[in-house]
Amino acid sequence: MAAPAPSLPPDDADPTFAELLAGRPDLAAHAQDGLTMEDVPLARIAAEIGTPTWVYSAATLRRRYRAMQAALSEAALDCEIHFAVKANPNLAVLRTLAREGAGADIVSEGELRTALAAGIAPHHVVFSGVGKTMRELRFAIGQGVGQINAESVEEIAMISAAATELGRTVDVAIRVNPDVDPLTHAKITTGKSENKFGVAMADAPALYARMAATPGIRPAGIATHIGSQITAGMGAYAAAYRALADLVRALRAQGLPVDRVDCGGGLGIPYRNEPAPSPAALAGAIRTTLGNLGVRLMMEPGRWIAGPAGVLLASVVLSKRNGARRFVILDAAMNDLVRPAMYEAWHGIVPVSPTDYVAPVSSCDVVGPVCETGDTFARNRGLPTLEPGSLVAFLDAGAYGAAMSSTYNARPLAAEVLVDGARFGVVRERQTPEALLAGQRLPDWYAA
Template sequence: MAASLPVAPASVLGADPDPSFAELLAARSHLSMHAHDGLMVEEVPLARIAAVVGTPTWVYSAGALRRRARALKSALDGAGLRASVHYAVKANTSLAVLKVLADEGLGADVVSEGELRAARAAGIPGSGIVFSGVGKTERELRLAIAEDIAQINLESAEEAEALSALATSLGRTARVALRVNPDVDARTHAKITTGRSENKFGVAIEDAPALYARLAALPGLEPVGVATHIGSQITSGMAAYRAAYARLAELVQALRAEGLPVRHIDCGGGLGIPYRDEPAPMPEALAGAIKATLGPLGLPVMLEPGRWIAGPPGLLLASVVLQKQGTNRRFLVLDAAMNDLVRPAMYDAWHGILPVGPVDFVAPASPADVVGPVCETGDTFARGRALPSLKPRALVAFLDAGAYGAVMSSTYNMRPFAAEVMVDGTRFAVVRDRQTYDELLGGNRLPAWLGGAP
């Protein structure tokens, strides 16, 4: 039985009200409010997860992951594109998440040895893996060659020379794509834009023809295409994508004119999601932009979404430690902190916050600062957020936390890593144990001169 939903805004800041609890819930089909059990993920009450696993805990919806993977693939197919999707593992490295996506036919875009090993452990074949990043080590490149991955995205002339020497010494040939920087402003947060000339990623697009020709001549390398990625959390429409892909199309035409082989185009990722109520482009819009700019080339394309796939299906479940009345502000102090979910402290990011209890969900709301227990003023999730009065041990859920949540956690203030749970229909399971204090301290060693074991 569904509870009646409040229609008052979830913010009382006035001029630009936040979406109401009802609006936040309605936009996320894997969530619902039950009159007795409270906030549900699929068919599992979050209160049940908290009772069994404790808090803070990350919770992922397998059903939502599947639906989003299928929606993206459907949009690409509907545009008539020959496309492969390689999930950006950096967004969420949970093996359970990777396995759900692997079962949906997605490959992986990785940026480290650890991510490559995680992708393989989840059953993604080497032929479905792309290795990106500006600072791949020799050890990482050796593993990529040994796993015979689909391609290594080269980001500099220096990296190309190093990989050529390594592959030749191993008697192998590495398939490579050249990542170009199209100098396009994606109009996203400065810390997550990657396609402008001052960013560290890729090579200047005007230098690409000469370097691509060099790749074709270097031993141990097989150039197979070009790649770009202009940023993350792009919500400003398709203009930046169209501009970047138009420059890629010109580059491909120039390479073809020189008789150089181009087998496919790596379009990157970056499609944003609506954390609050901001408009965000849909996969159909991105597919249309790709078709309009790159379609005439007749080449297969690759996409590397991360946040769009994994963000909405995840949330962070937390408990109230206490409610504190300050001089001018009410504080809700939680057992989750910036070491768990760092995005608000790092990016001033907005996350929807929902009370989990059915009574709390419909109770009158007033402004509160939502904070954690870490000894930093920056350990603040929200200021002036409209929330009901919540007693100790009441539960709240941070929405859209499946991407760049658990993967960016730390043990600052000696706080253990939170548990991770996956929900699939009526069942749930712990997919990563909560770190114990013994495990947290276990890697520490005292030198002999401080009384440690010799």
Template structure:
């Protein structure tokens, strides 16, 4: 067994070994270095280049099955609808579909993607505050399982479109319970000032109004209070208790409530957070909604796919910030940038970063700022992170990058989108071709007065 990697005793960050121990898809090999499942990341870099997103099919299956088992263990009649916005790669969607997942989508584009992966519209929930008339028609035309309506204006729009099409739209009312999930301000969705959902006090009269409109079949109540929730179950319990109270009141008035959509948001430990378990979430649902006798739905995204992915990158150069004395900062400049993984720049997010080489296990560590080549000071992944000395071409892996990674990428600085690879046991396959510079220009057009 290799010796543990050295680390400064006063560092607040997890050690490399601690990061590995919490991520069963990753392992060290004395010769091959860092592996995802049974595939060396160095081999992936040699075959497909960098930067490259790498997804573990085994992790997707293991986490889906763990969530399903927790819900069944609590005695819940629950459906799992994967939040496609977290990662819409076709291979990822197909792995989850094979496990039995439905989908949660927020655009017609995502509906097309999930249907292409074999998830029918009849197993799909359409959320989002800004569905266009064309998107609503498209969804209804394909037999969408549920539309989560988020405003009186949207309800009127759905009613008019469905009546015109001669169909009954299955509509659930998304309620904003005004509960603080105590997550990052940019990903909280359940407070009164957020743009999402119907104000709690307005929901009951609006549900009754919805039941009287043509073209609409009211089917239930939905909520989603935020993403990356790690602060226990108190916020979930508070939100679900408010939903239970509302559902009982709606039923007492003779209004139909067929199911309740509990949303998603269960967090993962990026650093050393103590994240809630699926069993804890299932227990909170059972305690608050279990007595209603109706099916429940969940819309997990990050929890399923976040730990399943890494971003593999190469060192372009190691830059010393000062040529005189020892006070200068050390910079590891990578070929990955904020246009690839924007979470650190956008959310101040922390990602574990591991060197891939097996030699790193015996190397001396010192602080380094890990940055990309984009012309922005915000193109910084980590500051003062303890890393070995690295040479051009050495590889690093960003951990827990399977959610809100590739889907949020851009081509800023005319940087093509990275490749994506799926690993399944000892197999690895390219599941998204790396974009080329020619691709970046292919859809641009010049007006005739500039063409000469």
């Protein structure tokens, strides 16, 4: 039985706890167990594992992957899904998606090794990224990755050198920069002319022709990625894909083979009350622009699949007042969840206790213990009075949460847990204080 929700705020206020949970079907507030993920009370995880802890829902990962897949199928698109490993590189998360049929989009040797360890076949891996090293290229080509997305003439030369050195021929797509504005945060736009990614559309035909004559390289097609957390509709996607379609036709008119188009990722999620673009809308934009070209399509979702699948579970250390301002200080910090400090990002914060969930709320600032004012998760957020030890959950923390965490202030990395129905298990141990020092050493001349 669900606990009653706090009263509704004015229309321009933050969503209520109940409104936040309504859009997240694998989270629920129960009158006795409090906030649960699938069939597991989050308080139980906190009691057994401690806090801060990342908690992921296997059911949400599966449901959202299948929803993306269904949207593509309903649009009659033959489109491969390569999960963006940068969003969440946890082995259990990747294995869950691999069992659904997902491939991997990777941007480093480390991500490739992680994807392979999770059971993703190398031919189902696309290697993206603007700064691949020769070491990384040799390793990726040696493993037999399915495709490398090249971002410059210089990188094409590097790929050729690595491939010929290994006696291999590798499928390469050129990543083009369509110079479109996805109307997202400036730090996560990737398809504008001033961004570091890809090659200019005007330079692509000559570069593609050059690639076709380069040893060790099989020209596979073109790729793009215009940004992350895109919620402003399909206009930017459609503009980018129309430019790709024109490029495909121009290349084919020159007698050059173009077999694939990698459509990128970036579909946003509603952290607060933003519009929620659907996979069906994205699939429609792909179909109307690229669907009649007879190319093999690919896409690289990350946040849309993994973001709503995770929460960051934290405990209250203490509450304090500075004058009229109330501060709730948590044991989680910006080294755990950096998105609010880096992107001014908004995350729902929901009390775990059933009594806290229905208690009256008042305005407070939610902060961590790191010695920076930037270690602030939320300002003027409505929360009940929270005693030391009270639990809260940061919603939509499954993407770019643990993946971007650090040990700043010598704070150990948090544990990670996967929930699957009524079961849960630790999928990354909490870092120990001893592990923080592992690998450090004093120089020999300090020995005396």
